[in-house]
Amino acid sequence: MNKAKIFIVAALAVMLLAGCKKDKVSLNLSDSDVTGTWKKDGTSEYWLYRSDHTGCKYNTDEGFSEDFPSYDYEWSVSGDQLRHETYEQGVPITRTYTVTEISSTSMEREEEVATYKLTKI
Amino acid sequence: MKKGWKIALISLGSLLGLVIVVVAVALWLVFTPAQLTKIVNRVAANYVNAETHFDRVDLTLFKTFPDAGLTIDNVYLVNPVEGAPSDTVAHIGSLTLGVDVKSYLKEKKVIVHQVLLDDVDADLYIDKEGRSNYDVFPKSTDTTKSTFSLDSLPLIDLRKIAVSNLGARLLDEKDGLDTGVEGLDLDIVGSLKEGLVDADVTIDAQAVALNKFTSLDSASSTLEVALQNLTLALNGEGNMDNVEGKLKLGVESGELVLGDKQMINETLQNSKKDLLRMQVPFKADLQKMHIELAESELQLDDYALGLEGDVQLKTAEEPMAVDVALKTDGAWQVAPLLELLPQQYVAFKKDMKELDGKVDLAATAKGTVTDSTMPLIDAKVKLADGRIYMPKSLPYRINRINGDVAARLDLGKGGVSSAKINSLKAHTRNTDVSVKGRVDDLTGDMRVDADVKAVLPLEDAMPMVPDSLKLTADGDADLDIKANFRMSDIKAKAFEKIKADADITLKSLDVMFDTIHAKAPDLHVKMRMPTTVQAGKMADATIVSGELNVEMGKHMKAVLERANIAAVINNPMKEQIAATFDIKVGEGEANIDSMMVSLEALALSGSVRLDSTQKNIIRQYNPNVNLDLHGAVLYMPDLPDAVRLSQLGVAYTPKGADLRKVEVKLGHSDFQLYGTVDNIEQWLDHKALLKGDLNFTSGYADVDQLLNLISGIGSDKDTIEKMREEDNVPKDANPFIVPLDVDVTLHTHIKRCIAFDNDLNDVAGAVTVKDGVAVLDQIGFVCKAATMQLTAMYKSPRPSHLNVALDFHLLDIQIDELIDMIPTIDTLVPMLKDFNGNADFHLVASTYLNARYEPLMSSLRGAAAITGKELTVMDNKSVGQIAKLMGFKSWKEKDNKLVIDSLDVELTALNSIIEVYPFLLNVGKYQICASGMHSLDNKCGYHVELLKNPLMAKIGVDIKGDLSNPKISLGSVRYADYYRPEKQGVVEKQTLELKRQLKEALEAKVR
Incomplete structure (x- = not known):
């Protein structure tokens, strides 16, 4: 009996604890979700994702543009991960962002040190 | 004297002899005309080889008084010769002899005093073989006829011969001559006795004509003479070998045509004065054919010449020769004289509106006349008060032309003529010119050796400058030019063969050439041809000027002091201009557009070779120059300070420029430059x-x-x-x-x-x-x-977007000074400002900059490494919090400061994210590992972990959020014991990449 009670209490405890924890729903990104031009809210920073998986970032306050960007990359998606790959001074660099929300007009993603919201242009 | 004339004279004399016989017969026999006529006819047949006929022979006393006369009417001499224009050689209308009555009555001697002929017509002919129709008297070998000679006439004591109205023609086919007279009256008064003559001869002819032709069939005449109203008076004495006397000749008018050229023009023909008058005292040796002329005078229209000397006519033994002197009778006025000359000889003055002066001529001619020789003529010509006006060439008159010229003319084959100009001066407006020298080979390729001096205002020379040259000049020139050249060299533009020495002084010079304007108060030019300075070149010149002002268009002005220019040039007519030059300038100042240059001394030497086919300016001139400049100051509107070139030494060749020494001061800067500059030509063509x-x-x-x-x-x-x-x-x-x-x-x-x-x-x-x-x-x-x-x-x-990639190393630098020098470091590594001390800093990065050289941070990418020892950490809130969390008991160990024993950190920047790789910090007994990232918008995420501490416990601290006020909290422990972070070598890797890019940029193929 005691063993059964202990088992039941433990099970309930586990269930309770599991139930307390909110389920995290991971996005399954597709190329079309991301393709387009996005502006980081509160800034003049733009991120362009082309359908050929190339992209660039440009800050219009600094005089950059889609034709004259400050940063080029190749992008890909996997699950909720948005990956940027580039070479800097010959060194391959990969940045991976976790997209927490996405719609046809906005995106929220976790970057290296903060989470940002972007609006599709 | 031609043989034909002698024959004619003998024939005439024979005819007279025949008549005398008639007289004798008449006097001796019956005085009836019929019988006389019969006898004369019969006797004539014995003495002539031609048909003779006399109409009537009669006696007269009145016509020949005081002598008794015998008149024969209509004397015919007929001698047909094939080709002759007429069979009748001569017809005399009336032939009368006057005989001395006293001698006949007293001594029974028949002495003829007078011979009178009226209305004479003679048609003399010589065929191509030289047979004449007037050679009617038998030869000495012909014994069937009697012969006459002048010597066999002892009864002739002629006192008068008169011919009236003689018309004669001589057609000589052998020598191509057709000559004749019309209306000739001849009077000879004197005596002809025993071969001695003393006579006054007067001839008046209405017309005398002569035509020299090449052949009777052709129409080409080499000489035609037609004289009207000729009078001749000859007064002489002697025998048939030597005659002395005086000849006066006058021709009222006439024509002379040589070939097709009319030698007596219309003005001369229409002149009221006689065409020709001569007075010639003479002595003639008829055997030797030698004539001696005493002071004679020839006058053509109004122009008289004095003449004297000797003339040797051509004989079998001697060629024709002359030794005569002639001179003008006073000065001749040129203008009216030119009016009288044949047109072909005055064609040179067709553009002259005025040509006049006074000419004095004295000349001698001495020498023989053969196929190859002509007498040598020495002439002295003096010209006074000459004037020329040629408005097409020169818009003003040349006056006061005075000259003294001596010429030697040798017109024979291979002869060389020359003229010496003792002096020739002229004046025009304000110009005086004088010439001395000589001209050799006058009739061939003239060689001129002249010294020309002139003082002239340049304005006077301007009309001679072609309009196309766009040159005007003002000022005064003093020229002294010695020149020696051949005309053929001038025509062939072989100027390198010309010798010249010119010394030209210019005062108040003001020259405008196209858009170049030059002024100089005094300028001295010396030029020499050929040059001895450099073989193969034509001329050298030196130009010395006290002050020279030059303007080129609106863009350049220069004033040069003490300019000394020496140049050597080739013949620009034969090849493209090539010159060497040596220019020295004492002081100068120039304005080029808005730029101003002043200099203390300039020396420019070298060479140029002009090639006008090239478009590139350097290839047009192909310069090889050396430039030395001292004390130059350059003012440019864009520069607040002047550029001072204390020294500039450049050697330029088409291959490139060699800067030997360039010393410059600009504002506070001073520098020296030396080295080479190449590809200048191609650079100008934008090809390299x-x-x-x-x-x-x-x-x-x-x-x-x-x-x-x-x-x-x-x-x-x-x-x-x-x-x-x-x-x-x-x-x-x-x-x-x-x-x-x-x-x-x-x-x-x-x-x-x-x-x-x-x-x-x-x-x-x-x-x-x-x-x-x-x-x-x-x-x-x-x-x-x-x-x-x-x-x-x-x-x-x-x-607005400048691109820079750099590899920067700073050794042993104070951190605060580093941040002061490169403020961007504070953005990249904001925590660095919390450190104090010296560190080594290495940065390799690339970024765009704005126009103020401030990095456009979104484009920044790179890597940095910072190493330091004994750094102190500035006291601040965050540091205090971290220390507290990590349990640093007494972290303010040294003078209340946290001291880092050593620091070695690497970081990268990309996409506005700074990533700091795990690094160790040693603080006394503590060892800390830290790593993390922060963004350029001041968001951070760092982890600091205590690896080693006296408590042997590992503690992790997370620093997140806003950099200015981060959230610091305990975090998980990530690193294992004895964790040693690996060296990433990011700086080294990126440095290699940068070096590759630099190499690529420097080795990029050029245009």
Whole structure:
């Protein structure tokens, strides 16, 4: 009996604890979700994702543009991960962002040190 | 005297002899005309080989009084010869002899005193073989006839011979001569006795004609003479061998045609004066055919010539020869004389509206006349008061022409004629010219050796300058020119064969040539041809000027003091101009557009060779020059300070320029340049980059000012301005625009300089500017007591977006000074400002900059490494919090400061994220590992972990959120015991990549 009670209490405890924890729903990104031009809210920073998986970032306050960007990359998606790959001074660099929300007009993603919201242009 | 004339004379004499016989017969026999006629006819047949006929022979006393006369009417001499115009050789209308009555009555001697002929017609003919129709008297070998000679006439004592109305013609087919007289009256008064003659001869002829032709069949006449109203008076005495007397000849008018040229023009023909008058006292040796002329006078119209001398006529033994002197009777006026000359001899004056003067001529002619020789003529001509006006060539008159010329003419075969100009002077407006010299080979290729002196205002010479030359000149010239040349060389433009020495002084010179205007108060030019300075060249010249002002269009003005120019030039008519020159200028000043240059001394020497087929200006002139400049100051509107060139030495060849020494002061900067510059020609054609390899040394340089000087070279200024407007570049922001079209390397050695507001010392290294890319290759310098080395690549595609990639090393630098020097480091590594002490800093990065050289952070990417020892950490809230969390018991160990024993950190920047790789910090007994990231918008995520502490416990601290006020909390422990972070080598890797890019940029194929 005691063993059964202990088992039941433990099970309930586990269930309770599991139930307390909110389920995290991971996005399954597709190329079309991301393709387009996005502006980081509160800034003049733009991120362009082309359908050929190339992209660039440009800050219009600094005089950059889609034709004259400050940063080029190749992008890909996997699950909720948005990956940027580039070479800097010959060194391959990969940045991976976790997209927490996405719609046809906005995106929220976790970057290296903060989470940002972007609006599709 | 021609043989034909002698025959004629003998024939005439024989005829007279025949008549005398008739007289004798008449006197001796019956005095009836019929019988007389019969007898004369019969006797004549014995003495002539031709048909003779007399109409009537009669006696007369009245016609020949006081002598008794015998008149024969209509004497015919007929001798048909094939080809002769007429069978009748001569017809005398009336032939009368006057006989001395007293001698006959007293002594029974028949002495003829008078011979009178009236109405004589003679038609004399010589055929091509030389047979004449008037050779009617038998030869001495013909014994069937009796012969006559003048010597066999003892009864002749002629006192008068008169011929009236003689018309005769001689047609000589053998010698091509057709001559005749009309209306000739002849009177001879004197005595002809025993072969001695003393007579006064008067001849009046209405017309005398002569035609010399090449053949009777052709119409070509070589000489035609037709004289009207000729009078001749000859007074002489002697025998048939020697005659002495005086000849007067007058011709009222006439024509003379040589070939097809009329030698007596219409003016002369219509002149009221006689065409020709002569008075010639003479002595003639008829055996030797030699004539001696005493002081004679010839007058053509109004122009008289004195003549005397000897004439030897051609004989079998002797050629024709003359030894005569002639001179004008007073000065001849040229203008009316020219009116009288044949047109072909005065064609030269067709453009002259005026040509006059007074000419005095004295000449001698001595020598023989043969096929190859002509008498040598020595003439002295004096010209006074000459005047010429040729408005087409010269719009003003040349007056006061006075000359003294002696000429020697040798017109024979191979003869050479010459003239010596003792003096020739002329005056025109304000110009005086004098010429001395000589001209040889007058009739051939004239050689002139002359000394010309002239004082003239240049204005007077301007009409001779072609309008196409666009040259005007004012001022005064004093010329002294000696020249020796052949006319053929002038015509062939073989100026290198001309010898000349010219000394020209110009005062108040003011010259305008196209758009070039030059003025000089005094200028001295010396020119010499050929030059002895350089073989193969035509001329050398030196020009010395006290002050020379030159303007070229509206863009350039120059004033040069003490200019001394020496030049040697080839013949520009034969080949393209090639000249060498040596120019020295004492002082000078020039304005070129808005730029002004002044200099203390200039020496420019070298050569140019003009090739007008080339478009490139250097290839047009092909210069090889050496330039030495001293004390030059250059003012340019864009520069606040003048550029001072204390020295400039350049040697230029088409291959390139060799800067031997260039010393410059500009504002506070001073520098010296030497090295080479190549590809200048191709650069001007935009076919290649201008290449330079120069050494740049300086005591002090204001780098910003110097960059300003060369910024934008080769760029289109309008394009740059447009970019500035498009990108809203502030007016006070003027970034350095890397020059285009050049590939120049400067090997720099600068003792002190200021660059981008930083004072630098001992700057050394290579700076290369290559077609829009500037590369600094391991430039070493000292700044703020730290040793630094910089390798960088800088581009300026737009003024608002400058691109720089650099590899920067600072050794042993104070951290606060580092941040002061490169403020961007504070953005990249914000925690660095919490440290104090010396560190080594290595940075390799690339970024775009704005027009104020501030990084456009979104484009920044790179890596940095910082190493330091004994750094102290500034006290602040965050540090205190971290220390507290980590349990640093007494973290303020040294003077209340936290001391880091050693620090070695690497970080990268990309996409506005700074990533700090795990690094260790040793603080006394503690060892800390830290790593993390922060963004340029001041968000951070760092982890700091205590690896080693006295408590042997590991503690992790997370620092997140806003950098200015981060959230610091305990975090998980990530690192294992004895964790040692790996060296990433990011700086080294990126440095290699940068070096590769630099190499690529420097080795890029050029245009």
